[in-house]
Amino acid sequence: MFSERKIEKLWLLQFFADFTAIVAAYYTVLLIRFHSITGERIFTVINQTLKTRETGALSDMFEDFYIISAPRIVLLLTITLCVLYALRDLYPQRKFIRPRAVAWDIIAANMGALLIFFTYFYLQRNVFHPRSFFTTIIFFNIIYCIYFRRLMDKLMGYLRSEYSIDQVRAVMVGRNEKADLIYDLIDTIHPHGIMIVDRIPSSANDVGFACTVLKLEESAHKFGAEMVIVADNDFTVPQIMQLLELADKLGMSAKVLSDKLSVLTNQAKLPADMIHGTPFVHFEASRIFKDETGISNNFLSVTTGYLAVTGLLPVIALITLLIRITSKGAALFVQERIGINRKPFKMYKFRTMHDRAEELQAQVEEFNESGDGLFKIKNDPRITPVGLFLRRFSLDELPQLINVMRGEMKIVGPRPLPWRDFKNYYEEWHYSRHAGLPGLTCLWQVSGRSDVDFHNMCILDVYYLRNRNWILDLKIILKTFWVVLFAKGAY
Structure with a gap:
């Protein structure tokens, strides 16, 4: 019972x-x-x-x-x-x-x-x-x-x-060897408090997947499920994201078995169960709030921004002086970035390139080393010597504390991208990374940064937005200091 x-x-x-x-x-x-x-x-x-x-x-x-x-x-x-x-x-x-x-x-x-x-x-x-x-x-x-x-x-x-106390109802998607193993683990080991109330077959082809989605929704309503367990490794990332969206709509958490999410365990080193070498990743029910842009909901981030700017004023003043002395142009670089709910905002950085860098963008596009939506060059000729130093230690990001103070960004959140990169999104689910406020640092920043491609960056952002809490934020902040100190993946 x-x-x-x-x-x-x-x-x-x-x-x-x-x-x-x-x-x-x-x-x-x-x-x-x-x-x-x-x-x-x-x-x-x-x-x-x-x-x-x-x-x-x-x-x-x-x-x-x-x-x-x-x-x-x-x-x-x-x-x-x-x-x-x-x-x-x-x-x-x-x-x-x-x-x-x-x-x-x-x-x-x-x-x-x-x-x-x-x-x-x-x-x-x-x-x-x-x-x-x-x-x-x-x-x-x-x-x-x-x-x-x-x-x-x-x-x-x-x-x-013995008493069925504290059991979470779960619907399992998938009937295969690994799915059977997961079912047996859950059925025989009770400390996790999960009870599988229904199992539905799965298919990764378009027609079969549509049927899987319908059956999952029906089963969730019928049994009052609070969790979905996706145990089919054949699902593509867009299909996985569609299932996560459905889980979000139904207020369910999710566990997903897929080697396509390996960036979470390999690069980001996030803890997860391993089923015969395949990551079995947990996603909480969505924690995204529509009124997230309000300063009252970001009191801690805004306060931290004010305190950080006050404490770092001597460093900010020194960097400003170095930029003005060594190259022509303003010390601050203002660029329109895409933030929460795909709304643009003006983001501040220290200028690390020559003052005509944006005019030369078209000339260096052919040297882009990123194979997806982002623009990345390891040895960009437009970067100044001082700018190279600032980038290696992420000091060029310090003015974004102004955006934090204004409630446009948080300390931890998906990195905001410029229009050029935003227009190159090639999967519909990529836009889900804009469901929360952008941040100064994120999982991508501490998991290889420029060495991680755009597709995997979006997977990291989706994971963060669904699992974020103060523990994960603190982990990312502590790892950020380590990554910045050793300039890992920065260029």
């Missing part, structure tokens, strides 16, 4: 397990350190090894401190560790169907937290936070976290299998 009771925020259960592990680790270390002779000896050895000042008898004065400070320290540990867990995809909701070996991700996140705390203690030189105490907390937290998470998974699996 199917239950209507669903847990909308599964991550809260995992967060509760993580919080419990942190509290248990903290008080375990407190008991061992201050109420065990053996523990005191162990801590003395650790402190001598780490060359810290806290030793045996001296540390007794800290017991009251650590009891009184428990709420503050536990809160700090919780925030740090849970952000790192989120960046390691340890709060995946229903993104995966295969059981994941999360132990290494938990260990990596805890080691990252320990590095952060050690760096802070080194800079502060604070004797009230001996490194041995936090090192031991992290050690026990790893053990408790793995244990409590497995316990939570077993509990949820039992409730789902």
Whole structure:
């Protein structure tokens, strides 16, 4: 019997397990350190090894401190560790169907937290936070976290299998060997909370695909499905996008099996189940809002834009001076780009080319190295020496913070393209990348940039728009700093 009771925020259960592990680790270390002779000896050895000042008898004065400070320290540990867990995809909701070996991700996140705390203690030189105490907390937290998470998974699996609690109805499209494997995985493994209520045949030819779409819509309405599982690797990318649009229309999330989406796992390194070497990618129900251009809905981005411009004023002034000294023309380059809902807007950049660059566009078109809609040349003769440096480290993009301040762009979103590239779209689904506000950086920027073709760039943009959240945004921002530092794919 199917239950209507669903847990909308599964991550809260995992967060509760993580919080419990942190509290248990903290008080375990407190008991061992201050109420065990053996523990005191162990801590003395650790402190001598780490060359810290806290030793045996001296540390007794800290017991009251650590009891009184428990709420503050536990809160700090919780925030740090849970952000790192989120960046390691340890709060995946229903993104995966295969059981994941999360132990290494938990260990990596805890080691990252320990590095952060050690760096802070080194800079502060604070004797009230001996490194041995936090090192031991992290050690026990790893053990408790793995244990409590497995316990939570077993509990949820039992409730789902025995009482059908928290089951999401799904319709599967496809009848083949891989589809059968996926069906068996979902039918036998319950922690993901998915129940297949119908299976429909699929066909990639035009007539057969049209029938598949109709049957999917009928089945979704009949069973009240909340997810579609596309398990036919023969579908083309336009067909996959059509199915995603239908899922969006019906308010369903989607899981798609297709090697044509391999850019997501190969270049972008996004986590996904692999079914016999083929990516099985999760797409959330659409999170696109029609009123996205309103400043009130982009308060964080707009505020960040103002703060960034204020903090970077000396850098902006220096770059402006260098451009004006080394070449003729204005420091800023203003170009019309295509933004949300295909509406044009004026985008700002630092000028990196000679002042007559746009007039020479037709003469360099024959040297275009991109085989699709974009215009890319590795050694464009129109670029100035200063412009080459700015492009290598993406410093020419800094004036787009003005667009962010005006609510025309966000920090993270699909990159806005000029009219020349927009007119060269060759698939109808390419226009779906304009369903959200453009951004300063995006998945394409951190997945190879100019080394990734236009077709795959659009796949990355569609994935982002359907799966975006603060975790994905933070990942992209952190990766952007790394990519910019090493000038990967920039020209």
